Amino acid sequence: MSTQLEALPYRHVLTLPTEPSAVRIARETAEQALVEWRIGLRHPTVDPALLILSELVTNSVRHAASLSPQVTVIYAASPDCLAIAVHDRHPYQPPLYGAVTGAAGGGLATVMELVLALGGTAVVRADADGRGKSIWITLPL
Template sequence: MTPRLEALPLRHVLTMPTVGSAVRLARETAEMVLTEWGIARRHPSVDPALLILSELVTNSVRHAAAVSGNVTVIYAAGKDTFAFAVHDRHPYQPPLYAAGTGNTGGGLATVVELTLFLGGTAVVRGDADGGGKSIWITLPL
């Protein structure tokens, strides 16, 4: 069972403009915090996590930039869990698990397939005001 996100003791938040360079910065920051937190770069979940993160930030840049000037990535970890969220202020909440069933193609299908293959979870959480959302990915370590 995945621990509650609030229980993960390690946190880092990165907010940046919703532009193409955000993808590289999000990945570099993930690599930095994982190293600081003692999670080996060669851990089998790290490369897929970086791919998933890149895809989610790319989606924010491509689809939310017109209404969301910033994208925020929240990184969190515990003893056996790495989690991250990509947040933007676009109100559309994509159906993640429909993407994984073959009903739609593209990057979200890859996100869901990799997440599930690794034994993780993917959840979309809308902002309280309905004006944005976060996509949370939780992966076991």
């Protein structure tokens, strides 16, 4: 799996209002991008990746909308790697790996179980000003 995100040749960026319709639009956009990049929607990583994306955008809508009027989704891929990032301007950085051990739960626990089961990685990256963050997920294809 490629670990250099800047080396991923396929990219798409989508910015949406932080409202419930963002979840559907982000998922539909991911499906369109995957088709354009010739990654089959029946690939075994695609359904879990779409669920992960939906959970992360849902979390931004539910928990960050008060401080973040927009959510940005970054999609990137190579022949052997799919990366998804969800960015909002809320400063809270959830403990991703704590979700697996019980320190957090709900959607993040599902996200992390899927990421780990697929042999992927997850990381939270704070914005330079500390007022927002991106959650990056990489999955092997």
